[in-house]
Amino acid sequence: MLRLHSHPFSTFARRIRIALIEKNIPCEQVTIDLASRQHRKPEYLALNPYGRVPMLDDDGFLLYESSAILLYLEDEHPEPALVPAGAKGRAEVDMHLRLCDAQMAAHAGTIIFPKRFMPEAKWPLPAIAHASAEISKHLAILDRQLEGVDFLVHDRFTLADIAYIPFLQFLPIMVDAASVPANVARWSAALLARPSSLETVPAQ
């Protein structure tokens, strides 16, 4: 039995939930109570020393790091395919997963957590401005890659697109709406309208 340790507010866990829906994989959701710091208690740290969600438990095989989980699910449940066949297609998806983490997710965390959960007076404004500028630079690169296509890799829906969905959800609070380049806006709107996205939208 598959179990996903996660939390409804976790952007990284949402990637997995979207992939599970797209692939129609049954999986029990175990909510880790972040508010009571359950992820920092010895019982959870014994399973995942980094104290983070998501963590997958596949009959006792424990895996963390959301992108590694996405590719593991793909290997274990190859249909419908969310990675193109062949080493090159997989490598391109993998490259985009890593770029999403380094160029988007790392900076998104600096903005999303304070803006969603902290009073405005406590927002770290210089850090937010820096993160927003870095995200804008990244969006400009994505925009060129999305010219004339609907998806990032081989113009088909893959894990590379899924990895971005939880962060695209918060684009309006991360960058100035008018500055989102046209291809990114089109791609983002289409991804956020997928049933798997709508089903996993985090509570306000």
Add this chain to the structure above:
Amino acid sequence: MLRLHSHPFSTFARRIRIALIEKNIPCEQVTIDLASRQHRKPEYLALNPYGRVPMLDDDGFLLYESSAILLYLEDEHPEPALVPAGAKGRAEVDMHLRLCDAQMAAHAGTIIFPKRFMPEAKWPLPAIAHASAEISKHLAILDRQLEGVDFLVHDRFTLADIAYIPFLQFLPIMVDAASVPANVARWSAALLARPSSLETVPAQ
């Protein structure tokens, strides 16, 4: 023909060079002149919009992000295997590659560049202290995982170990030598003594 765009000082490129030696894969090395900012010129940015090394060119198929390159080389040149067979072994290697990047490499960059290439008066000491503390926390986790074993995944030499080598090289300038935990010290010494490591030690 394989070509690796890289630079002798690049920690991320060194991972690839080590894997190429371990797998005995012929590959032309193309040095990108970082000092003259060749990686920021339009010709290079047209190939890699992030302007970084390493970048692999496999007969025109361009791939960047060093961990994605490591796994691509593994898929294309499976022998000798640097990833255990099966989805679980691969997923564990992948998880460790991502943890190495997020918990070690990201912080190592904050320390290695200034300490190697900037006058001491310009070192960003608070950032260095923070990065050093984060690396020490990560080493404590690695130390528990290395208890009683020689390697990170399934107790055999894999890409997960290779990914760490270029950063372990600089452990003496990143954390207090006396604070390196015993299992990490043993693992690091053995990895740095491999012929593929010795052949790729960066110039002082």
